Amino acid sequence: MTDQATAAIESALRTFEAEAGGVTALAAALNSDLGPAFAAAADMIRSAKGRLIVTGLGKSGHIGRKIAATFASTGTPAFFVH
Numbered sequence: 001m002t003d004q005a006t007a008a009i010e011s012a013l014r015t016f017e018a019e020a021g022g023v024t025a026l027a028a029a030l031n032s033d034l035g036p037a038f039a040a041a042a043d044m045i046r047s048a049k050g051r052l053i054v055t056g057l058g059k060s061g062h063i064g065r066k067i068a069a070t071f072a073s074t075g076t077p078a079f080f081v082h
Helices: 003-031 034-047 058-073
Strands: 052-055 078-081
Touching: 003 034, 052 058, 058 078
Parallel strands: 052 078
Antiparallel strands: none
């Protein structure tokens, strides 16, 4: 294997380890303090009448636009507002 291939694999493994750590931390938070708030937010979105409005500016706006599109494509009417 070339040095370039080895470096690419090592980079990918570091990325996977970082992502796995994030998912593990999120799971731990859902199992403790974040769980009730997450469930309440999900219930509020599920029972809402009308449309879900997602807002954001800059990078969070870009992510918000994608979240609104995902909600809309899965049956929850949603709009993004800059």
